[in-house]
Amino acid sequence: MTLAYSAPNTPRQPNILVRVVLGFFVFAVLLCGYIVLPPVAEWPQRMAVARQALQPDPEVTRSDLFAGEALLADAPLVTAQAVEVEARTTAQLLAELAARPALDRVRTDESNLQDTTAGVLSALGLQEPQSAPASDDPMFSMTANVLSSIRAVTGDDSAPSVPVTPENALQALVVAALREGQSDAYIDALLNEAASRGDISVPRILVTAEGRVDTTVLLASIVAEAQIAAGGQAPLVPELVEGPGVEVRVVQTATETAQHRFYTVAPGDSLGAIALMFYGNSARYDAIFNANRMILSSPDLLRVGQRLVIPQI
Amino acid sequence: MLRDVVAAVLLCLSFAASAAHAQEVRLTEDRAEAVITINGQQITIGRIQDQANQITGEFARTSRPCPPFCIHPMSAGEGVATLGELEVIAFLETKVATGEGILIDSRLPVFFQAGTIPGAVNVPFSILEAENPYRNDIMRALGATGTPDAFDFSGALDLLLFCNGPWCDQSPRAIRNLLAAGYPAAKISYYRGGMQDWLLMGLSVQTPAAEG
Incomplete structure (x- = not known):
């Protein structure tokens, strides 16, 4: 009985030691990991900085950084604004009105x-x-x-x-x-x-x-x-759009001919204006926005010179 | 013949007496009630005719704790006129009926809903605190023009404020906030008696809650 009981117990002795050592090892690895890789919340920031350091092409760096900045800036900015609106008193508002620097x-x-x-x-x-x-x-x-x-x-x-x-x-x-x-x-x-x-x-x-x-x-x-x-007509989608910045490419494959349109953002353009130009309706901006999410993080972050895909609707 | 005349005279006198009896509790000696039209709505201010009527409930209390329910001085601010009941009625007739002024109940909505002076508008005192981020909109609705840092009150409404009575700080507080915001004292007046004195005189009360 005693033998039968102690028999399986004996090989466990070293097992516990191994586990303790392993436990310390895992803890050490996690600690190192934490020091080397920051918590998740800081990742995008560090990644943007890293990207900036790594990118050799200045053009790509700029656009990447911009997108990164926008992604980063969005959340904290919105929160800060919400808090500001809530906490601001009329007196503070007045003071701000009098001497507030222009916003970027x-x-x-x-x-x-x-x-x-x-x-x-x-x-x-x-x-x-x-x-x-x-x-x-x-x-x-x-x-x-x-x-x-x-x-x-x-x-x-x-x-x-x-x-x-x-x-x-x-x-x-x-x-x-x-x-x-x-x-x-x-x-x-x-x-x-x-x-x-x-x-x-x-x-x-x-x-x-x-x-x-x-x-x-x-x-x-x-x-x-x-x-x-007043009973008038809804705006029609313009048939053909030509002008500076508009580019049409016809791609022929074995089965079909597809037309791709592109537009290069000019000074003074807003996404609403581009939608109005191509679709006759600024409310259809989402078609353009969705087709360009890779380079456009938010509808208000157009840049002059950006080349946008204009999908057919 | 003479007896007939006497009977007729007595009859007339008794009619007159019963008519007078219906208006025995008048606003003043020569006036039973005031009928005022405010933006198409007619209001009547008279008094309770039951001479045995007494105040009951909340307004019958004599000894509220002070603070916060302390006795207020006659004046609510320098240049701010303090009015009595007849002047309140006159204000309704000459200023509110013509669109030149408003009678403001400074109490919180639940008190206003339970009973207020006919023709009054509920502008709770808290709305006029500087902390209200929308106070400028109230100022504009009261007739202020221009920008908030330099409001022009020359075309603004005349205001008459009241609350629960001489032991209530809500209308004096609202007046202090109005003055601090630049509202001219000459355009503000204070009915110190408030609901307490209004009810004590048995004057007409409007219950917005009951009217929906």
């Missing part, structure tokens, strides 16, 4: 051009009003309630009905300028000034290769939607 890039948001256009048109009474923007901020809804009850008593329709946030300030500015009958050039200057101060944020497809706000596309969208609202 226009502030963008998740809104799309159609919503902005619809908002402008309903504010101008050219379209059925859309539902008020939802907000989690109790102060926002409380302020909105007060605004509507003040309007109910004074009967003043020009008084604000919805509090202005960076997300809807673009709409408010455009509506005010259109009501005043301002020129396209004035609206362009107005929106770009506000955007450079960070007072408004714009849909991504309205950001040009130089980081300005493409007011031409915005106004074109408003005019097109207003025509549709």
Whole structure:
């Protein structure tokens, strides 16, 4: 009984020692690994730096770096903005307005051009009003309630009905300028000034290769939607697009002939403008964006000279 | 003949007396009630005619803890006029009815909904704190023009603020915030009596919650 019990136990003795040694070894390897390879969160940053150091071709380095920067910059920037908007008081806002340096890039948001256009048109009474923007901020809804009850008593329709946030300030500015009958050039200057101060944020497809706000596309969208609202035709897809930067390649295979179109980004172009040019509708930008995700990390990050594939739709 | 005349006179007198009885609790000697039209909505301000009526519930309390429910001074700020009930009614008739001013209930929405002065607008005091990132929109709705750092209040509405009464800090606080934001004191007035005194006089109360 005792023998039978101790017999299988004896060979285990060295086994435990081996395991302990192995355990230390694995721990040491993991520790070294941690020191050599940083945690996952830091990888893209280090990879971009490494890539920059390794790339011999300056052209490739620049574009790679740009894409890397954009990927890196996106997440922390968005978080920082959200926190900023939440924590900022009016007094701070005022101080910022007075002495705020111009932003490097226009502030963008998740809104799309159609919503902005619809908002402008309903504010101008050219379209059925859309539902008020939802907000989690109790102060926002409380302020909105007060605004509507003040309007109910004074009967003043020009008084604000919805509090202005960076997300809807673009709409408010455009509506005010259109009501005043301002020129396209004035609206362009107005929106770009506000955007450079960070007072408004714009849909991504309205950001040009130089980081300005493409007011031409915005106004074109408003005019097109207003025509549709008035019973006009929806814009047609242009048959043939020619012009500087447009390239058409016909590829013949045994079974079919395929036409590939390319467009080289020129100064002043936004993704919305390119979609408008090729598809007659800035809202179709996603076709171009999806076909170029390899070189375009976000619709607002076009660069002059970038060669985009223009798919057929 | 003479008896008939006396009977007729007595009859007339009794009619007059019963008519007078219906309006025995008047606003003033020469006025039973005020009928005011505000942006198409007609409101009537009169008084409870039941002479045995008494205040019950929350507004019957005499001894709220101070702080926070302390007795407030007559003035809510330099240059800010303090008004009584008749001036509140006059404000509704001359300023609110013409669109030149608004009567502001500074209390939180739940109090406003439970009962307020007819024609009042609920602008909770917290909305006027500098911490509200949307306060500039309120200022614009009140008629301020120009940019927030240099608002022009020359065309702004006249404001009359009130809250629960002389023991309530909400409207004085709102007035302090308005003044700090640059709202001219001459365009602000304060009904110190608030809901406490309004109810004590048996004046008409509007319940927005009940009206939906």
